[in-house]
Every structure is written in structure tokens, then in C-alpha cells.
Amino acid sequence: MIEILKSNLKTEIETKLQNHYSEKINLVVETPKNSELGDISIPVFSIVKVVRRPLLEVVEIVREMIESSKYKDNFSEIKKISGFINIKLNRIKVSQAVINEFSSNQNYGNSNIGIGKTVVIDYSSPNIAKPFSVGHLRSTVIGHAIGNILEKLSYKVVRINHLGDFGTQFGKIIYAYLNFGDKEKVKKNPIDELVKLYVKFHKIAKDKPEIEEKAREIFKELEQKNPKYVELWEYFREVSLKEYMKVYKLLNVEFDHYDGEAFYNDKMASVVKELREKSLLKKDQGAMIVDLGEEYPPALIQKRDGSTLYITRDLAALFYRKRTYDFDEVLYVVGNEQKLHFDQLKAVVRKMGYDYYQDIHHINFGLVLQNGKKMSTREGKVVKLIDVLNEASKLSLKYINEKNPSLENKEEIAKKVGVSAIIFNDLKNYRANDIEFNLKDMVNFVGQTGPYLQYTSVRISSILKENQIDKDSIDYNYYTNDYSYELIKTIDEYRDILLKAKSEYSPSVLAKYLLTLASYFNSFYSQEKVMVEDLIERNSKLYLISIVRYILDDGMKLLGMKVIKKM
RNA sequence: GCGCUCAUAGCUCAAUUGGAUAGAGCGUUUGACUACGGAUCAAAAGGUUUCGGGUUCGACUCCUGAUGAGCGCGCCA
Structure with a gap:
């Protein structure tokens, strides 16, 4: 308003x-x-x-x-x-307008700016046969939250998990699996075993470099659809995906498509052909490149041996997505370190004469650090996200046992609190910055955290639980004191916040706003008694805090967090 | 060597995109439950915005130089 x-x-x-x-x-x-x-x-x-x-x-x-x-x-x-x-x-006029707008809208905060527009979001994208690390967490939760926010603004969203399910490493894994793999072990614990095989391959290759050549051959045959290798590839893909699904389920993340890199295998020849027809391809040191002049280093389209590269696959994927979904924007939720790649991608598309290069957005994000360094286990291995999520759940259970030991369904709630804490920690700061990963700070429940938001919502719920609200007996005079008026003004901002989060493609805008709202509510709550004798006053206050809870819950859901009624 | 980020309170981050006295949380110190949930609230202390120069009525923000950190730069993805 x-x-x-x-x-x-x-x-x-x-x-x-x-x-x-x-x-x-x-x-x-x-x-x-x-x-x-x-x-x-x-x-x-x-x-x-x-x-x-x-x-x-x-x-x-x-x-x-x-x-x-x-x-x-x-x-x-x-x-x-x-x-x-x-x-x-005039505080009464403002309150009236804000409250009326809330009351007359079933989906407060929404907007129709996205009607008729489609946005493709490419996010998460773990690599098959490798563990789902905390590194993938960022892409997953950022992409998911942006998708939710866009839907709230009436965009049609196509969510794509661009799985890393192709490349020479599959030749290596297949070679290792066939020559020194234990089928039973892999069956029991697929990803860990496949990683071990991959590591073992490299160890052996140090003394016997000829197996590298074997692996390349296997990959080439895989590309040419040798049924034996295709079957193994499908098997690895399936068991990996099964593991990832556990994580997605915990995070409540879903995708419309799981078209990974392999999906575009047969769609690359036409890209190369088109580039050649447009006279953009140039032979350089045996490889085929697109020269991007002074602006960027050349884009490598084809290796000396004729096989294609990353950018070729991304071009094929882009054209496929344009044809299939006719997007208005395409978002790639990928780390900072790939900035140059996406700049090159855009530049190539522009050179090919497609205006929609402008609709390609690299939604970059920073690293997950621990004590200022890239996060890893003591042995220098990647940290598995599932372990972190479990640890966070355990820690929140510990806190619940301290604070509210008689709570029912403690384990389930602890899980919701722990997972949400991690999601919120990831989203609360501007995405391009590196984030510091400190489990204690995240689940400590004190300060600018996910549990703080959940706690605020739970507090409101426990008041509202026993009370009916009569929307027609509200006196706006009760909204004119400073504490209430701050809430009114903040409620009023919700839609603009979502629009800003969209234009910056940064869920942190929403996350920070929710913290502000929660903080204003808690100040209000410590100053203003809600359950007063006067029915009109009580009713007016109940309605106000119910709106606060609506926004907190709605916002948390958009961020991908869990909403709970007790904790 | 070239290019791209970043540098704000002890720590983690904001700052309406060039506006007023640079704000929050954590940590520290202090105060508030016979109260609708104290996982909360209130208050204090904490700053030459890395350093120099410039543009402007006005600069954390823009330009420029320096220092420091991270990342990227042809046959990985």
C-alpha cells in the first residue's frame, strides 16, 4: 500500500x-x-x-x-x-488498507507479473557415482527457493536437475567395476563403493597408464551404445539417483525433469553443424573453437579427437529447452567459479544470432567454507550432506530435550528444525558470497536462524490455537501504537520483498525480511498483551498476529523450510 | 601474465542501489518470568567502512592507484 x-x-x-x-x-x-x-x-x-x-x-x-x-x-x-x-x-488509514488487502487475498503476497511467462531453472545437478556433498546443497536450496518464489509471482517454472551423468569418468568407473569391483559391495553401498573404485582406478593408473586408454575406449563405446556398458551406466545412474532421492525427500525438493548430460548426447551434432554453417567454427591446434575476440577466451567446442565438450553440451541443452519449454528466462544455479563458462555461452549464443542470450542468467553462488577454508572431512574428503542433515537433527533433538522435554514426536520435529536450520543458514546471506558452515551457530537457536523463525511462528500458533477470530469486529485504533504499526508496515512490504527477491534472484532478500518480521513481532509480543479482556481489542490483536504467522509460514515454505506447530 | 569476485564492530552479515546519526545477530556486560511459550525481550560497550587520491551539495556505494584474500583462463565438468 x-x-x-x-x-x-x-x-x-x-x-x-x-x-x-x-x-x-x-x-x-x-x-x-x-x-x-x-x-x-x-x-x-x-x-x-x-x-x-x-x-x-x-x-x-x-x-x-x-x-x-x-x-x-x-x-x-x-x-x-x-x-x-x-x-x-495516517496510521489508521494505512492499517485499514493493509488489513483489507490481506483479507481480500487468498494468497497474500502474490503477484501476476509472471502470468504467461516460463522460467527454466537448472539446479542441484549432482554427479552420478559421487556423493551428494554440501557443495550441492547450495545449488539445490537456492534453485528450489527461487523456483517457489517465481511460482508465487505466477511464473510457470520448469525445474530441471541437470545430472552429471556423462563423461570420461564413466569409462573409468566401468573399467574399475569390471576389473576389480565387488558386485555385492556395490549393491549394498553403491556410491561409497563406486567412489572407492574410482580412487583405486587412479592409483593403479599411476603405474599402469595404459588403463586410461582402456577407459577412454569404454567411454567411446558407451557413447556408441554398446549394450553391456549402457546397462552398467543405467545401473550406476539408478542407484545414485536413489541415494539422492533420500536427500531430496528430506529437503522436500522436487524436479520436473532429470535430463542429465547424457540426455543431450544425440543433440550435439546439430549444434556443431549449425556453428559450422554460421561460419563461427575455427580450427585451432587441432580443436574446433569459437573465437570470442578480445572479450573472452575462445570457447572450445570440439576436442582434437572429435568429441565434444562441456559448452557444446550446454548449448545443446539450451536449444532443447528453448524448443521444448519456450522459456522467457533460463536460470543456471551454478557456482561462482563457472562465471567465465556462462559468459562464453552467452557470447556464443549471441554470435549465433539469437536474442535470447539476454535471458540466460547465471545464478552464481559462493563456496561453503569451514574456518575460512573449503569444507572437507579431516581426511580431506567431501562432506556428505546426508550426514550433516542428520547431525543437525540430532543437535536440535538435544536442544528440545533441554527446553521442552515433554514434547510429542520429538524426533520428527527435531528433524524439521535441524534441516530447516541448514536451509535457512544457506539462504540468509547474499548467494554470491561464501558461507561459513558452523553447525553450532546454525542450530544454536539463538539469533538470526531458522529455529528463531519457527519458534516465532510456534508462539503465535499456541495463542491462536484456542481462539476464534472474528474478522468483522476489528478496531484499527489498536494498530496505531509503535509496535503494532511496525508490524503493519512490514506486512505491507511482503509483496515488494518477493518482487525484489525475484529481480535479484536472491532468496536472502526474503530470508532477511522474515527475520525482521519475526523480530518486530517478538518486540510487540513482549510489550502488548494479546489475551486482554476487551473483546474488540483482543480480536484486533489476534488478527494482526495471525497475519504475521501467515507471512512467516508462507515465507518459510517458499524458502523450503518446514513449518511446525509445536517445538 | 591476463581476467573476475571480494575486503564494513572481536566473529557472521546488513545498509532503500549515490542520501540523514553506517544497522542487526553472535560473543561480552547488565536488567526483565506468580505473564498469551524466556529458543524471548530491553539496554550498554564495540566503527577513521583495508589504505591513498579523485568525482559530487552528499560516497560503504561511482572512478583511479596500492595492499591483502579467493576464483577462473584450449582439449575436465
Whole structure:
């Protein structure tokens, strides 16, 4: 509501200024950083610059324009402070508008900006026959949350898990499996065993480099669909996927497609052909490249031996997705270190003459660090996500036993709290930054954490549980005190926050907002008794906190967290 | 060597994208339960925004140089 008022006011005053000074001025209308100053703030420096009149004179003119605004009924105070004009709004009017909007919308916070638009999101994408590491966690939860936010804004979302299920390493694993693998062991514990075989392969290859050649041959035959190898490949893929599904189930993550790299195997020849027809291919040191001039290093399309590379596969996938889903945007949730790759990809697409290179977005993210270094076990191995999730659940169970030992379904709730804590920790900071992974801080339940949000929602639930709310007997006067009004204004921001999270492709915008909302609620709660005698007052407060809970729960769900009623 | 990120309180991070007194959480110190959930709240201490120069009425934000950290740069993905 306030955002709309701001933009209406902006338009109105800009027109008035244009009439007055016959100059076009871009007026800044913002929210003061300190809410004691007011609800809307207009710095007039930019006007002064254009019209070259004394500051105080301009301030006075603008103040008069605001005073005579057609929206003036909404204002309760207009104040000049140095170069700023600060407006306080009529709190009753604001509350009324915000509450009404909430009441009349079944899906508060939504928007129709995405109607008719399709966004393809490529995320998670673990590598077959390798453990699902904490490294994949980031891509998974960021992609999932962005997808949810987009759906809330009415976009059609196509979720693709671009599995790493192809490449020379499969030749190695198949070779190792056939020559020194134990079928029973692999069956029992597929990924761990396959990793061991892969490691063993490299150990042996040190003394017997000729097996590298064997592995390459096997891979080549796999590409040519040698049924024996295809069967093994399918087997590895299946057992790996089965393991990943356990993680996805815990995280509540789903995909529309699991088309991995192999899926595009037969779609690459046409890419090479098209590049050749458009005279973009150039032979260089035996390989085929697309020259990207000064801007970027050349893109390597084809190896000396004729086989294709990463970028070729990504081109094939891109064209397939464009044909199949006719996307308006395609998002690749992939780490920072691949920035150059996506820059090259875009550049090649542009050179091929497709405008939609502009719709390709690399949703980059930083590393997961522990004590400032890339996270790994003591032996230097990758940390398995499932272990981390279990550990977090165990720790939250410990806390529940301390804080609320009589709680029912403790294990189940501990799991929801622990997993959500990890998800929230991943999403609360801007994605391109590295994140520090400290289990204790995440599940410590104190401060800016997932459990803090869940706890706040649970507190509200326990009040609401026993009470009916009558939406028709609300007195907006109860929303005018500072604590309530902060809540009203924050509730009002929800949609804009989601839109901002979308435009930045950063769930952290939402995560940070939820922390603010929860914090305002807890302040409110410590100052304002809800269960008062007066029925109208009680009802008004109950309704307010029920809205807070709605947003907390809705927001947590969008982030991929679990909503609980008790903890 | 070239390119891309980043540097804010002891620690983890914000800062309306160039606006007012740079804000939160953790940690530290202190206070608040015969209260609707204290996993909470309130308060204090903590800053030359890495360093220099520039642009601007105004710079954490833009330009430039330095220092430090990370990442990438033709036959992996």
C-alpha cells in the first residue's frame, strides 16, 4: 500500500514540478532509514541541482505541493528537515488498507507479473557415482527457493536437475567395476563403493597408464551404445539417483525433469553443424573453437579427437529447452567459479544470432567454507550432506530435550528444525558470497536462524490455537501504537520483498525480511498483551498476529523450510 | 601474465542501489518470568567502512592507484 502511495505521489509531484519549473525532474521518494523520521521521505537535492534555486526555497515549494496533494488525506504530518521532507502517514488509514488487502487475498503476497511467462531453472545437478556433498546443497536450496518464489509471482517454472551423468569418468568407473569391483559391495553401498573404485582406478593408473586408454575406449563405446556398458551406466545412474532421492525427500525438493548430460548426447551434432554453417567454427591446434575476440577466451567446442565438450553440451541443452519449454528466462544455479563458462555461452549464443542470450542468467553462488577454508572431512574428503542433515537433527533433538522435554514426536520435529536450520543458514546471506558452515551457530537457536523463525511462528500458533477470530469486529485504533504499526508496515512490504527477491534472484532478500518480521513481532509480543479482556481489542490483536504467522509460514515454505506447530 | 569476485564492530552479515546519526545477530556486560511459550525481550560497550587520491551539495556505494584474500583462463565438468 505504501509503495503504491509513494509511486503515485512521485508522479504527482513530478508533474507539478514540471509545470512549475518547466524542467523534467526525476524525484526520489524513499523510506527514511529511521522510522521515527516518518514513513515517506523526499530528498530535494536532485531538484535543486536541476533548477538551480536555493535549497530552502525548493524545499518550501515541494512541501506546499505535498500539502495540496490529492493524497493528502493519507498524511498526518509533513516536516522539513534540512534537505529532506518527511511525511508521516495516517496510521489508521494505512492499517485499514493493509488489513483489507490481506483479507481480500487468498494468497497474500502474490503477484501476476509472471502470468504467461516460463522460467527454466537448472539446479542441484549432482554427479552420478559421487556423493551428494554440501557443495550441492547450495545449488539445490537456492534453485528450489527461487523456483517457489517465481511460482508465487505466477511464473510457470520448469525445474530441471541437470545430472552429471556423462563423461570420461564413466569409462573409468566401468573399467574399475569390471576389473576389480565387488558386485555385492556395490549393491549394498553403491556410491561409497563406486567412489572407492574410482580412487583405486587412479592409483593403479599411476603405474599402469595404459588403463586410461582402456577407459577412454569404454567411454567411446558407451557413447556408441554398446549394450553391456549402457546397462552398467543405467545401473550406476539408478542407484545414485536413489541415494539422492533420500536427500531430496528430506529437503522436500522436487524436479520436473532429470535430463542429465547424457540426455543431450544425440543433440550435439546439430549444434556443431549449425556453428559450422554460421561460419563461427575455427580450427585451432587441432580443436574446433569459437573465437570470442578480445572479450573472452575462445570457447572450445570440439576436442582434437572429435568429441565434444562441456559448452557444446550446454548449448545443446539450451536449444532443447528453448524448443521444448519456450522459456522467457533460463536460470543456471551454478557456482561462482563457472562465471567465465556462462559468459562464453552467452557470447556464443549471441554470435549465433539469437536474442535470447539476454535471458540466460547465471545464478552464481559462493563456496561453503569451514574456518575460512573449503569444507572437507579431516581426511580431506567431501562432506556428505546426508550426514550433516542428520547431525543437525540430532543437535536440535538435544536442544528440545533441554527446553521442552515433554514434547510429542520429538524426533520428527527435531528433524524439521535441524534441516530447516541448514536451509535457512544457506539462504540468509547474499548467494554470491561464501558461507561459513558452523553447525553450532546454525542450530544454536539463538539469533538470526531458522529455529528463531519457527519458534516465532510456534508462539503465535499456541495463542491462536484456542481462539476464534472474528474478522468483522476489528478496531484499527489498536494498530496505531509503535509496535503494532511496525508490524503493519512490514506486512505491507511482503509483496515488494518477493518482487525484489525475484529481480535479484536472491532468496536472502526474503530470508532477511522474515527475520525482521519475526523480530518486530517478538518486540510487540513482549510489550502488548494479546489475551486482554476487551473483546474488540483482543480480536484486533489476534488478527494482526495471525497475519504475521501467515507471512512467516508462507515465507518459510517458499524458502523450503518446514513449518511446525509445536517445538 | 591476463581476467573476475571480494575486503564494513572481536566473529557472521546488513545498509532503500549515490542520501540523514553506517544497522542487526553472535560473543561480552547488565536488567526483565506468580505473564498469551524466556529458543524471548530491553539496554550498554564495540566503527577513521583495508589504505591513498579523485568525482559530487552528499560516497560503504561511482572512478583511479596500492595492499591483502579467493576464483577462473584450449582439449575436465
